[in-house]
Amino acid sequence: MISVHQAREIILKNILPLKKSELIKIESALGRVCALEVRSKENIPPFDNSAMDGFAIKARDSHKALRSNPKIFKVIEDVAAGYTAKKELKSGEAIRIMTGAPLPKGADSVVMVENTELRAKSSELRRIELVKIFEEVRKGENVRYAGEDVKKGETVISKGSILKSGHIGMLASLGFSQVKVFRKPQVAILATGDELVQIKEGLKPGKIRNSNSYSLYSQVLKVGALPILLGIARDNRKDLEAKITQGLSADMLIVSGGVSVGDYDFVKDVLKDLGTDMKFWRVAMKPGKPLAFGMMRRTPVFGLPGNPVSSMVAFEQFARPAVLKLSGARDLFRFRLPAIFTDDFEKKKGLRYFLRVILANKGGQLYASLTGPQGSGILKSMVLANGIAELPEDMEVIRRGETVEVTYLE
Amino acid sequence: MISVHQAREIILKNILPLKKSELIKIESALGRVCALEVRSKENIPPFDNSAMDGFAIKARDSHKALRSNPKIFKVIEDVAAGYTAKKELKSGEAIRIMTGAPLPKGADSVVMVENTELRAKSSELRRIELVKIFEEVRKGENVRYAGEDVKKGETVISKGSILKSGHIGMLASLGFSQVKVFRKPQVAILATGDELVQIKEGLKPGKIRNSNSYSLYSQVLKVGALPILLGIARDNRKDLEAKITQGLSADMLIVSGGVSVGDYDFVKDVLKDLGTDMKFWRVAMKPGKPLAFGMMRRTPVFGLPGNPVSSMVAFEQFARPAVLKLSGARDLFRFRLPAIFTDDFEKKKGLRYFLRVILANKGGQLYASLTGPQGSGILKSMVLANGIAELPEDMEVIRRGETVEVTYLE
Numbered sequence: 063m064i065s066v067h068q069a070r071e072i073i074l075k076n077i078l079p080l081k082k083s084e085l086i087k088i089e090s091a092l093g094r095v096c097a098l099e100v101r102s103k104e105n106i107p108p109f110d111n112s113a114m115d116g117f118a119i120k121a122r123d124s125h126k127a128l129r130s131n132p133k134i135f136k137v138i139e140d141v142a143a144g145y146t147a148k149k150e151l152k153s154g155e156a157i158r159i160m161t162g163a164p165l166p167k168g169a170d171s172v173v174m175v176e177n178t179e180l181r182a183k184s185s186e187l188r189r190i191e192l193v194k195i196f197e198e199v200r201k202g203e204n205v206r207y208a209g210e211d212v213k214k215g216e217t218v219i220s221k222g223s224i225l226k227s228g229h230i231g232m233l234a235s236l237g238f239s240q241v242k243v244f245r246k247p248q249v250a251i252l253a254t255g256d257e258l259v260q261i262k263e264g265l266k267p268g269k270i271r272n273s274n275s276y277s278l279y280s281q282v283l284k285v286g287a288l289p290i291l292l293g294i295a296r297d298n299r300k301d302l303e304a305k306i307t308q309g310l311s312a313d314m315l316i317v318s319g320g321v322s323v324g325d326y327d328f329v330k331d332v333l334k335d336l337g338t339d340m341k342f343w344r345v346a347m348k349p350g351k352p353l354a355f356g357m358m359r360r361t362p363v364f365g366l367p368g369n370p371v372s373s374m375v376a377f378e379q380f381a382r383p384a385v386l387k388l389s390g391a392r393d394l395f396r397f398r399l400p401a402i403f404t405d406d407f408e409k410k411k412g413l414r415y416f417l418r419v420i421l422a423n424k425g426g427q428l429y430a431s432l433t434g435p436q437g438s439g440i441l442k443s444m445v446l447a448n449g450i451a452e453l454p455e456d457m458e459v460i461r462r463g464e465t466v467e468v469t470y471l472e
Numbered sequence: 473m474i475s476v477h478q479a480r481e482i483i484l485k486n487i488l489p490l491k492k493s494e495l496i497k498i499e500s501a502l503g504r505v506c507a508l509e510v511r512s513k514e515n516i517p518p519f520d521n522s523a524m525d526g527f528a529i530k531a532r533d534s535h536k537a538l539r540s541n542p543k544i545f546k547v548i549e550d551v552a553a554g555y556t557a558k559k560e561l562k563s564g565e566a567i568r569i570m571t572g573a574p575l576p577k578g579a580d581s582v583v584m585v586e587n588t589e590l591r592a593k594s595s596e597l598r599r600i601e602l603v604k605i606f607e608e609v610r611k612g613e614n615v616r617y618a619g620e621d622v623k624k625g626e627t628v629i630s631k632g633s634i635l636k637s638g639h640i641g642m643l644a645s646l647g648f649s650q651v652k653v654f655r656k657p658q659v660a661i662l663a664t665g666d667e668l669v670q671i672k673e674g675l676k677p678g679k680i681r682n683s684n685s686y687s688l689y690s691q692v693l694k695v696g697a698l699p700i701l702l703g704i705a706r707d708n709r710k711d712l713e714a715k716i717t718q719g720l721s722a723d724m725l726i727v728s729g730g731v732s733v734g735d736y737d738f739v740k741d742v743l744k745d746l747g748t749d750m751k752f753w754r755v756a757m758k759p760g761k762p763l764a765f766g767m768m769r770r771t772p773v774f775g776l777p778g779n780p781v782s783s784m785v786a787f788e789q790f791a792r793p794a795v796l797k798l799s800g801a802r803d804l805f806r807f808r809l810p811a812i813f814t815d816d817f818e819k820k821k822g823l824r825y826f827l828r829v830i831l832a833n834k835g836g837q838l839y840a841s842l843t844g845p846q847g848s849g850i851l852k853s854m855v856l857a858n859g860i861a862e863l864p865e866d867m868e869v870i871r872r873g874e875t876v877e878v879t880y881l882e
Contacts (some may be wrong), residue, residue, distance in 0.1 A: 088671075088686055089686065089689055089690075089701075091690075092690045092693050092694060104675070106851070107680060107849060108675055108680065109677070109678070113847070113848075113849065142666060142667075142707065143665055143666060143667040143678075143707075144665060144666030144667030144668070144678055144679060144707070145666065145667075145678055146677050146678045161778065161779075162665070162667050162680070162778065163667070163678065164677065164678045206847065206849050210845070210847065210849065210850065211847075211849055211850045211851055211852050212851075212852060218852065218855065219855070226690070226694075226855075226881070227687045227688075227690035227691045227694060227784065227854070228687065228784065228851060228854035228855040228856075228857070229855055230686050230687055230689070230690040231683040231684065231686050231687030231690070231780055231784065231851055231854070232683070232851050232852070232855050233686070234671050234681060234682065234683035234685070234686040234687070235680070235681050235683035235780065235851060236681075237671055237672065237675075237681060238671070239671040239672050255553055255554060255572070256552060256553060256554030256555065257552075257553040257554030257555075257572050257573070258554070261498075261644050261647055261648070261649040262647065262649050265514070265518055265647075267519070267556050267574065268519070268553075268554055268555050268556045268573065268574045269518075269554060270517060270518065270572070270645070271644060271645050271646075271647060272644065273641040273642070273644035273645035274641065275644070276498055276499065276640050276641050276643070276644040277637045277638065277640055277641030277644070278637075279499055279640070280499075280501075280502045280636070280637035280640040280641070281637045283502050284502060284636075284637060291499075297552065297553075297554070368571065368572065369571075370641055370645065374637065374638065374641065397831070397833070397858075397880070398833050399809060399833065399838060400833070400836045400837060400838060421807070423807070423808050423809065423810070426810045426875065426877065427810060428809060428810060435620070437523070437616065437620065437621075438523075439517060439523065439616050439620065439621055440620065440621045441516070441621055441622075441638065441641055441642050441645060442621050442622060442628065442642070444637070444638035444641070445628065445629070445636075445638040445639055445642050446638075447638070448807075465836065467836065470807070470880070471636070472882040
């Protein structure tokens with residue numbers, strides 16, 4: 063029996079990114095995997111501009127300015143965002159400027175409007191505007207320089223990034239209305255077992271509803287891939303062969319159920335007979351021990367346990383990073399947090415345990431509390447959880463107050 | 473100027489959930505807000521069943537069984553998952569059972585197959601199967617009792633829950649192929665400013681591309697609502713009035729830019745003139761200080777600052793919980809984590825700071841490091857961030873090694 067780490071290594075070693083890409087609008091790009099290195103063709107911002115509403119001046123003219131000792135400037139022009147000053151600013155002059163407007167020629171700093179006072183003075187010929195400046199500014203103060211955000215030629219999004227809101231805004235600001243992303247992998251999902259009935263069928267003695275197909279469907283969606291439901295295969299070779307063959311035309315096949323040691327578990331045999339190169343059958347973990355992985359040429363095949371929780375946990379641990387690798391993503395793993403465990407829990411040595419917990423921040427400290435009974439059939443434990451706590455193989459007991467690593471489930 | 477907490481309180485007090493619901497397939501329900509209390513109409517599992525592949529027996533028959541002192545049972549039947557035993561088990565008898573199969577009548581426990589050995593014995597008339605049991609089991613061992621996961625009548629999903637994979641699986645297992653969810657709010661997005669050009673337009677002096685509309689579009693999508701792009705309004709009353717009026721037919725309107733003290737910032741005036749009841753104009757925060765909120769009858773209106781980072785941060789802090797409240801969701805806030813700050817940072821007292829950070833788990837400890845310069849025009853700081861660190865109002869400086877609260881951005 064191999065360890066969780068070994069299993070993950072084998073899986074990720076065997077899976078290669080699909081690499082096929084498509085060009086899509088940035089409005090549709092949230093959560094997609096960027097298929098190229100995005101470099102800026104220009105500076106952002108493209109020009110030096112004002113970070114404030116105020117007055118552009120030469121900084122040295124504000125030397126020793128104070129509210130009690132204001133410096134007086136002649137206002138020679140107004141410039142709004144989107145427009146450029148026509149005049150070049152000289153010593154003793156100020157140009158009224160709005161946030162985002164280009165810094166006028168000759169100016170090197172901006173005094174924010176709150177530290178000024180505008181005064182009109184009538185001369186013989188025309189109205190002259192004057193402004194009192196109440197603070198000394200440094201050269202560059204309240205100025206955003208060209209290229210301060212992004213320099214021309216700079217890489218702003220690396221290949222394999224999962225695009226978030228900030229990336230989408232960045233693409234827009236660089237002039238990209240479309241972006242090249244990797245195609246979403248198609249993941250076929252097959253439930254197996256004579257005990258399963260469809261959601262809307264009546265329950266007869268000994269039967270339960272197929273729920274794994276739907277949790278897996280949502281897990282596949284959540285990780286950004288395209289789930290395909292193949293329905294339920296019965297515990298006989300013919301049905302399994304037909305549906306597994308159908309599933310192997312997808313980019314990945316997930317079979318739930320039928321991989322334990324039970325005499326009716328044909329899945330492994332059928333996979334082998336169809337030519338799947340099976341890499342392992344069992345992983346030293348709980349829940350999820352009967353967990354199979356193989357490659358059918360370039361198509362990864364997962365045999366997940368039939369218990370609802372085992373199926374979801376095994377997806378999280380193995381199929382999720384596998385889907386991300388197929389998708390061309392760079393970061394394959396969820397964020398892990400240290401938290402204080404609030405229960406006592408005994409475990410079997412040699413297995414890695416995945417406990418469903420509720421993470422909570424109490425007074426600035428993170429706590430992880432069991433969702434309740436941890437049986438692998440207790441789907442409620444997944445419904446209530448926002449985290450999976452991992453207890454390492456060599457641990458035998460964890461006590462309340464000890465620290466545990468938790469994968470945060472968004 | 474009001475505080476971040478006051479602002480959030482005012483916003484959430486004014487916003488009421490939309491409450492309109494729709495019935496959708498569970499395959500489409502991921503991330504949607506559940507519009508009703510889901511109660512189970514039955515026990516899950518519906519019957520006592522075996523948690524293991526093995527042999528169902530009466531526990532007392534295994535008394536003192538050991539590998540060196542096996543107890544021998546007569547195997548009277550085989551029962552696969554999905555089927556029920558026909559015979560009633562008596563003392564000294566065993567029924568071979570697969571994981572998930574109903575516990576046969578008369579049996580009270582299951583011995584896992586690994587602790588047994590099957591033996592065939594030929595008698596005069598027919599082949600009799602015997603099994604050696606090598607361990608003593610307790611009553612109920614390896615049995616999953618009916619209702620262990622969910623009891624009939626139990627609430628499994630509360631109203632206002634955002635549906636995750638576990639919920640979807642739970643709905644399937646309870647026989648729901650559809651679920652009632654709240655309608656997604658429509659959020660109209662309007663960018664304002666004479667300095668803005670469309671993504672594909674050429675940049676002329678003083679102009680920048682409209683990126684805020686697209687970051688906001690993605691942020692709205694991410695929180696599960698329907699964004700509507702209204703384009704760019706120019707800095708004049710007529711254009712603003714027309715586009716704002718259009719936006720007010722949505723469930724929420726977000727205007728970016730045009731709310732600072734600049735003379736060209738008409739947004740506030742236009743909103744007021746159109747009858748919006750403005751609740752506040754400025755919030756004691758950085759970035760994001762010029763931030764307006766009002767109600768146009770039942771429609772919330774946000775005036776977000778025009779700087780790319782300010783716009784995104786202000787959305788996160790105020791518009792996101794507002795959208796969630798409109799959506800009928802129960803939990804309005806993101807998860808917050810304590811982390812060790814790895815920089816020194818000085819701030820102005822009285823303002824709440826929102827710094828873009830990279831959260832990293834190093835050796836079981838969480839660290840938050842600044843993404844780089846924190847200017848409100850530096851969109852790269854959002855691109856690189858996976859968290860927003862909050863420095864409270866009364867803080868003046870934070871030193872490397874001190875703890876900070878971070879909102880984790882998935």
